[in-house]
Amino acid sequence: xxxxxxxxxxxxxxxxxxxxxxxxxxxxxxxxxxxxxxxxxxxxxxxxxxxxxxxxxxxxxxxxxxxxxxxxxxxxxxxxxxxxxxxxxxxxxxxxxxxxxxxxxxxxxxxxxxxxxxxxxxxxxxxxxxxxxxxxxxxxxxxxxxxxxxxxxxxxxxxxxxxxxx
Numbered sequence: 001x002x003x004x005x006x007x008x009x010x011x012x013x014x015x016x017x018x019x020x021x022x023x024x025x026x027x028x029x030x031x032x033x034x035x036x037x038x039x040x041x042x043x044x045x046x047x048x049x050x051x052x053x054x055x056x057x058x059x060x061x062x063x064x065x066x067x068x069x070x071x072x073x074x075x076x077x078x079x080x081x082x083x084x085x086x087x088x089x090x091x092x093x094x095x096x097x098x099x100x101x102x103x104x105x106x107x108x109x110x111x112x113x114x115x116x117x118x119x120x121x122x123x124x125x126x127x128x129x130x131x132x133x134x135x136x137x138x139x140x141x142x143x144x145x146x147x148x149x150x151x152x153x154x155x156x157x158x159x160x161x162x163x164x165x166x
Contacts, residue, residue: 004034007048009065014111018103020084022052022063025111029067046070049082071108076101 010028017023032042046069051062064082066074080086080100086093109117130136130146137145142158 001036002033003036006032006034007050007065008032009048010067013068014107015063016103016107016110018083018107019080019100021061021082023079023083023104023107024063024065025107026065026067029065046073047079047082068112076104079104 008028008030010026013025013027015022015024029045029048030042031045031048032040034040046067048065049062050065062082064079066079070079077097080097083100086096090096091099105117105120108120126133126136132149133146134149135145135147139145139158144156146154146156148154
């Protein structure tokens with residue numbers, strides 16, 4: 001039987017109120033479980049949900065702690081559930097999910113750095129479309145150059161704008 005659970009929270013990297021709760025990025029999260037037979041189990045985790053102390057409560061009752069690893073290990077819906085989840089008195093599920101995904105991406109952008117939102121949008125658009133690429137260059141004249149991992153290169157010239165306009 002479980003006797004006690006402890007959560008050790010690493011250094012806070014930033015936080016933001018999202019949906020109904022507070023999302024908090026931290027360097028690390030560790031859960032330690034003490035059982036009635038005196039065994040102790042410890043594990044690093046990428047998300048933990050802890051209730052705010054009563055005196056610190058304002059709007060939300062919980063803090064949803066996430067590590068940087070949670071970004072690649074969890075879906076937005078995993079985090080959204082703990083931020084309050086879908087509200088059946090609001091917009092559709094898809095519309096609310098889209099809004100939460102955008103808020104979470106903006107949250108990560110503030111934690112990781114100013115280019116992170118742009119990077120995530122570019123990454124999102126490339127995955128699944130171009131396979132086995134090493135570098136992709138998109139010039140301001142709209143020429144696309146893809147260098148593949150096997151060393152080959154493919155250049156897609158910009159469309160001819162003058163003939164398209166006539």
